[in-house]
Amino acid sequence: MAAEGGFIPSLNGMRALSILLVFLSHTVSNKIFPGGFGVRIFFVISGFLITRLLFVELKAYGKIDLAQFYIRRLLRLYPVIVCFTVVVVAASAIWWPSRLHLIEILSGLFYFANYYYSRLSETGQTGEIMPFIIFWSLSVEEHFYIFFPLIFALFRKSLSNLIGFCLFLCGLCLSLRIFGALSRPELLHTKVFYFETQYQIDAxxxxxxxxxxxxxxxxxxxxxxxxxxxxxxxALALIGLCFAYRDLFFRETVRYSFLSLSIAVLMTNVLFSPGLDLAKRVLNLPILEYVGRLSYSIYLWHYAIVSLIGLPMLSKWVGVPLIALMTALVSMASYHLIEQPVAALRHRHKSVAPREAI
Structure with a gap:
């Protein structure tokens, strides 16, 4: 179980199932397919992987190089983000110039999309928006990773204190959601608790x-x-309860904690249980492994395609397969032509310079 370098089986399969939920939520029905649940799975996996990588670095070098960490994060995300932005802005300028709004573009590039679109939902401005709303989840992740390496470096010699800090954050997020819902119940009808970092980083x-x-x-x-x-x-029963119980206060407060905890338990079983052979074989199928690798590109590009092309002009029997095909082609190009070449550059920033490390 202890962290060591190398590939971790099953996680890409979990990513593949997560991105499938998100895709079907945006193309078929968000009432049938819980896209938010898929995003929450991504959050839990992301927290596990980043922390594990930090432990691998700590064991290898005895220190954490914060500068290299932030460079790796930048190289992991920004090349695709820049390409996405150029394509979306160019397409919007040609076909839908009325959709072009600088603030939305900046919200994606500088990771405040979750707060920008939260404010739109709060004020009821639900008109035509650009595809940069998909950056809300990336904004939550990056806000967390701005300060988490510092916390990790501070507590690296006292893991019990690090666990205590994590439990405090989980309790704090839940408390903030409950307090916010009680003090401003009108927010339960918005996306504030769903989008904003202080309510979502517990995942x-x-x-x-x-x-x-x-x-x-x-x-x-x-x-x-x-x-x-x-x-x-x-854990599965608790997830089922979270989907079945429709009380709005529960759904915007306690439900998020229940779902995150359940996902963490299921991930633990997928990774470390001596059983679950069938589930592990399925999650490690080559097709799911490959889709999991493409998941970041799929997550961004499918929403751009849905937003720019749209489904209203097409029946879903035609539109969904067409968008799926376009998403697959664009995502494969994005992965092999952008992500993979940059990954080689990112790997060069794994070494730690002792004089600069913390």
């Missing part, structure tokens, strides 16, 4: 907690306990 933190527990003997014992067959079944 990432649950993934961080799993990675930290992997580094402690007592933590590994706890994770093994979570792999008892009854626990993942309980």
């Amino acid at each position: 990432i933190v649950y993934g961080v907690l799993v990675a930290v527990l992997c580094e402690l003997a007592r933590g590994r014992a706890l994770l093994r306990t979570l792999c008892h067959p009854a626990i993942p079944l309980a």
Whole structure:
């Protein structure tokens, strides 16, 4: 369970299922396919992976190089973001110039899309918007990763304190959602609790907690306990309850915590349970493995295609397969022509210069 370098099976399969939920939510029906649940899975996986990579670096060099961490994050995300922005702006300028709004473009490039679109939902401005709303989740992640490496470096010699800090953040996010819903109940009818960082980073933190527990003997014992067959079944039941119970206050407050915790438990079982052979075989199918690798590009480009082409002019029987085909082609091009070449450059920034490391 302890962090070490190398490929982690099953995670790309989980990413593939997550992006499928998001895609179907945006193209078929968000009432049938819970795209927000797919995004939440991404959050938990992201928290787990980033923390695990930090542990690998800490074990290899004894220190964390913060400058290299931020360079790697920049190289991981920004090349595709810049290409996406150029294409969307050019297409909008040609076909829908009325949609061009500088503030929306900047919100995507500088990671404040979640707050910008939250304010739009709060004020009821739900007219035509640009595809940069898809950057809301990336904004949440990047806000967390601005300060998390600093926290990790501070607590690297006291993992019990790091666990305590993570539990505090999880409790704080839940408390903020409850307080916000009680003090301003009108926000329950907006996207404020869904979009804004202070209400959503606990999903990432649950993934961080799993990675930290992997580094402690007592933590590994706890994770093994979570792999008892009854626990993942309980997690699935809790997820089912979250979807079935429609009370608005519950859905915008406690539900997010229940879903994140359940996803963390299921991820733990997928990664570390000695059973679940069928689930693991499915998640590691070559097609799901490949779609998982494409998931970042799919996440961005499918929404641009849906927004710029749209479904109203086409029946869903024609439109959804057409958009799926276009998304597949564009995402493969994005992955192989942008992400992969830049990945080689990103790998050069894995070494730690002792004099600059923390």
